[in-house]
Amino acid sequence: MTEPATRCGFVALVGAPNVGKSTLLNAFVGAKVSIVTPKVQTTRARITGIRVAGASQLIFVDTPGIFAPKRRLDRAMIEAAWSGAQDADVVVLLVDAVRGLDRDTRQIVERLKERNRKVVVALNKTDRVTKQKLLPLAAELDAGGIAQEIFMISALNGDGVEDLLGYLAGRMAAGPWLYPEDQISDVPMRLMAAEITREKLFLALHQELPYALSVETEMWTEIEEEDAVRIDQIIYVAKEGHKPIVLGRGGQRLKQIGIAARKELGEILGCTVHLFLHVKVRPNWPDEPARYREMGLDFPRQ
Ligand code: GDP
Ligand code: MG
DSSP states (O other): OOOOSOEEEEEEEEESTTSSHHHHHHHHHTSOOSOOOSSTTOOOSOEEEEEEETTEEEEEEEOOOOOOOOSHHHHHHHHHHHHHHHHOSEEEEEEETTTOSOHHHHHHHHHHHHTTOOEEEEEEOGGGSOHHHHHHHHHHHHHTTOEEEEEEOOTTTOTTHHHHHHHHHHHSEEOOOSSOTTOOOOSOHHHHHHHHHHHHHHHHHTTSSSSSEEEEEEEEEEEGGGTEEEEEEEEEESSGGGHHHHHOGGGHHHHHHHHHHHHHHHHHHTSEEEEEEEEEEOTTGGGOHHHHHHTTOOOOOO
16 A cells, blocks of 8 residues: 555644643644633634644644533534534544643543544643653543543643654545645634734733633734734723723723734734724623624524
8 A cells, every 4th residue: 555645634622721722733833823821711713723744734723622611602612612523533632731630621521422532632731740640640541431542742842742743644534735835724814813912911911801802803904015014903891891901001001912912913924013902892792693703603592
C-alpha cells in the first residue's frame, strides 16, 4: 500500500472550562487564534485553527467549555461544543492534570460514553504536577474505557505537543487539503477582532463584569492610501450601571483596553489599525438572535 499524497480532517478539542483548550489550539497553530484568559468560559464562538503537519492538514475546532447550561447563551455554547465534537474525525478530550477528574470532566466522559465516542485524552498542565499524581490519573482515564490513547502535555510550555500533533496527523483520512497551506484559521477577521477586544476587556475588568458583555465589529474600512484599517466595534453591556465600569474614570479604562486591542490587531493584520470602541447598553442582548449570529452560534429557541 502506498502512502496517500495528502490527508485532511477535523479535530475537536473538548473539555471542562479552563483546562487549556484555547492554549493548545494556539500552540498547534503557532499563533494566537483563540483568546486565553485565566477565567472560565471565555471562548464563546467556535474558533478554528488550521495546521499542516507532514502530509496532513488538521482543522482544529476549539469549543466553549462544556458545562451545565443555565442561561440561553450557555445553551448555545454547549450546542456548539457538542456539534463540534460530533462532526469531528477525532476528538481530543483535555483534562487539567491539577484538577483531575472533577465533576465537569466526569460529566463529559459520561456523555461521550453514551455516544460511544472514543477520544484521545490529553492530560494538560503537566508542568504543574508531579509524576506520582499523573500516573494514577492516567490509569483512571484508561480504565474509563473511552481513551484510544493518552498523552501528557503542557500546552503552555509545549511539552508533548509535537508528539500529540504527530499522532493526530497520522489519524487523518486520505484526502485533499481543504485550505491553502498557509491559512491558520477560517474565522472571519471581524469576529477575530471582536474576540481580541473581548479578551482585553476580560483582562482589564477582572471580576467586575465577567460575563454580561459582548463585542461586535460594526464597521471595517480599509484605508488603502495609508495602509491602514479603521475598525469600529460596539461593546454591548446588559445594564446601565455596567457602562461606567467599562469606561473607567474619565474613560481611562476603555482607552487602555483600546490601546491593547489595537496593538494586537496591528500585529496580526500587519498594518496600522485605527480602533474605535463604543459602549452601548442593551438589556436584552442575551436574548437577541442577531448577537448569536455574530458569534457564529445558533440561537437556542428557549
Ligand atoms: P480553556 O477555557 O479550556 O480554553 O482554557 P485556556 O486555554 O483559556 O486556559 C485557561 C488557563 O490555563 C490560562 O490561564 C492558561 O494560561 C492556563 N494554561 C493552559 N495550559 C496550561 C499548561 O499547560 N500549563 C499551565 N501551567 N497553565 C496552562
Ligand atoms: Mg477557551
